[in-house]
Amino acid sequence: MTGAFDEREARKEYVRHRQTIVFSIVAAVLVVALIIATLFYTHILGRVASTSPTAQPNYGVQVPCAPKDQDGNASKYADNASVSVRLLNGTKFTGFAKAVGDALANRNFKVTAIQTYNRQNVERTTIYFGKGAIPQAYTVGANFTDAILKMDDRQDNLIDVVLGATFNDLKTQKKVPVAGGNITSIAGCVPADKMTKLPQAIQHDPAQ
Numbered sequence: 001m002t003g004a005f006d007e008r009e010a011r012k013e014y015v016r017h018r019q020t021i022v023f024s025i026v027a028a029v030l031v032v033a034l035i036i037a038t039l040f041y042t043h044i045l046g047r048v049a050s051t052s053p054t055a056q057p058n059y060g061v062q063v064p065c066a067p068k069d070q071d072g073n074a075s076k077y078a079d080n081a082s083v084s085v086r087l088l089n090g091t092k093f094t095g096f097a098k099a100v101g102d103a104l105a106n107r108n109f110k111v112t113a114i115q116t117y118n119r120q121n122v123e124r125t126t127i128y129f130g131k132g133a134i135p136q137a138y139t140v141g142a143n144f145t146d147a148i149l150k151m152d153d154r155q156d157n158l159i160d161v162v163l164g165a166t167f168n169d170l171k172t173q174k175k176v177p178v179a180g181g182n183i184t185s186i187a188g189c190v191p192a193d194k195m196t197k198l199p200q201a202i203q204h205d206p207a208q
Helices: 003-041 042-047 098-106 131-141
Strands: 084-089 108-115 125-131 148-151 159-161
Touching: 084 098, 098 108, 098 159, 125 131, 131 148, 131 159
Parallel strands: 084 108, 084 159, 125 148
Antiparallel strands: 125 159
């Protein structure tokens, strides 16, 4: 009898030991989950994530500030009809650029051409422009939800929109600033005169 009793006690002790281990693991997991939830709640992890390039203003790409006039007044959003835009499809989806071009034309932009970009794996829509067309670039960019503004060395006022895979739709017109309103420069912008070593412009006809 003593042997059977000892065996039962040993079995009970083993079960209690297993339960202790399981409860310890569950408690540790819950503590870790609580810590992570607290970090999110206090925005600590959010602040870390905000340093990533895709979360920075203009997605980490240097952008010029909207210029001011000689009296220090802010630039104004341009009238859409005065802005020349060329659409280039940087994706594999046929007809993508035409659809977006038609939508911009419906908003009275002067769409000069719809073409295929030299790459079809562009990730994020990019708006290219020259130093003399910064207000126009801001005007076009205000219609997009995820576009990058990128100044190049072109000397004319043509705005190139290279469509990328992240494009979903234009902003609703109610959310687009009206022509003549003051432009709010993108956070972290720099004066255009301080931007050097600009990339070469995409080939185009300056008359466009």
